[in-house]
Amino acid sequence: MITRKVRKWEKLPGKNTFCCDGRVMMARQKGVFYLTLFLIIGTCSLFFAFECPYLAVHLSPAIPVFAILLFFFVMAMLLRTSFSDPGVLPRALPEEATFIEMEIEAANGNVPAGQRPPPRIRNVQINNQIVKLKYCYTCKIFRPPRASHCSICDNCVDRFDHHCPWVGNCxxxxxxxxxxxxxxxxxxxxIYIFTFNIVHVVMREFHCLTVLEVLVCFFTLWSVVGLTGFHTYLISLNQTTNEDIKGSWSGKNRVQNPYSHKNIIKNCCEVLCGPIYPSVLDRRGLMQEDSPVSATSAAPSSSSISNPVPQTMKTTAALIPNEHTPEDAKPSVAASAEKSPSPKDGDPPAPKVPPLASPETDVETSIVKDKTH
Incomplete structure (x- = not known):
């Protein structure tokens, strides 16, 4: 068996896709994301090709420059949102899941047959407010506060807001x-492109491409500006889209938002200027994977283990007179004579002494043979 080093992103569960050796993380459904890129790049290309040359000459050269800077900023924020880890929480290991199951069974006790077990919930206190931590049956963990499981990516996401198909990620x-x-x-x-398209139509004759840009910007304006206003409202209250839809902090049953500072500026600073937390997935970390190898490749290394030198050979090798053996470890002539029985009349001749015997033993053996004859 040999070990092959693989990246951890190759073994991560869920329905995310990874590119660039785990540096890029997205959802599997990316069709709408490509549509977003097409609309932004296509509209800006038409604006740079047809309107900007005329506006730069007749109004100001700063118009296309500012449009280019704004375009690059939009693309940078889009790619940063789409290609980053939104805060996916790792799933519990088998040992951890077993331990959590044992804790839950010990806390709930024996549930009679036919009765529904109690919900798996833990209560924590945040800013003097009780918050319930729900158990995820897929990830086998108690989700942190404000976390939720995305059914599209099949992962728990910390401070889950929503899954946006337009950016192709959670x-x-x-x-x-x-x-x-x-x-x-x-x-x-x-707004910038829509405004200067109207200016271009007023200052110049009718052009079909300009009208097409005006229509695209008009319908895009309502959705994008409305979405921005909605998230501005959520940031001012320090809420998420998921909490707003579920009505988690709607004030019912005297439940207030424990994360709000009761101040719009403080809430905006926490959401937009707070620290950037590192990813807990370690996508590009290394892990070892066992893979089988052929017997011929493993033979040189395993020959010494499968055919070890017998212990008797190691013991007798040290008794050879040519070796540097301590004096007390060398066998004496008398001891060897006592151990070797003398042959009797009628018995077959004794076998030859093995080569490992000492020269003194050979002399004694020849004397005994002469006496018997």
Whole structure:
């Protein structure tokens, strides 16, 4: 058996795809993401090709320069959101899952047959507010606060906001600020292109491509600007889309949001300017995988183990007179004579002494033979 080093992303569960040796992490459903790229790049290309030359000459050369900078910022935020780990939580190891199951069974006791077991929930206190941690039957863990399991990516995501098909990834703890900056900058870019398209139509004759850009920007404007406004509202309250849809902190039963600072500026600073947490997946870490090898390749290394030198040979080799053996370990002539029985009349001649015997033993053997004859 030999070990082959593989990256950990190759063995990660879930429905994510990885590229560039684990550096890029996305969802498997990326068709809408490609549509997003096509709409942004296509609209900006038409604007740079037809409107910007005329506007740079007749209005200001700063118009295309600012549009290019804004375009690159939008693309950077989009790729940063789409290609990053949103905060996926690793699943429990088999030993950990077994230990958690034993803890749950010990806490719930024996449930009678036919009765439904109690829900697997743990309570923690955050800012004097009780928050329930739910158990994930897929990942075999108690999810941290604000985490949820994405059914599309089949992974638990920390501070799960939503799964966005437009960016081809989940939006969570590690990429939410980039998602918000993407929607905000895309709104500014859409408004910018829409405005100067109208200016170009007014200043110049009717052009079909310009009208096409105006229509695309008009319909994009409502959705993108509306999405940006909705997430601005959530950031001001320090909420997530998942919490808003479920009504987790709607005020019912006197349940308040324990994560809100009751201040819009503090909430915005925490979400947009807080620390960037490292990924807990270790996607590019190395792990060893056993793989079988042929017997011929393993023969040189295993020959010494399968055919060891017998212990008797090691013991007798040290009794050869030519070896440097301690004096007390060498056998005496008398001892060898006592151990070798004398032959009797009628018995067959004694066999020859093995080569390992000493010269003194050979002399005594020849004397005994002469006496018998």
């Amino acid at each position: 939006v969570g703890k590690r990429n939410y600020r980039y998602f918000y900056l993407f929607t905000l900058s895309l709104s500014l870019l859409t």
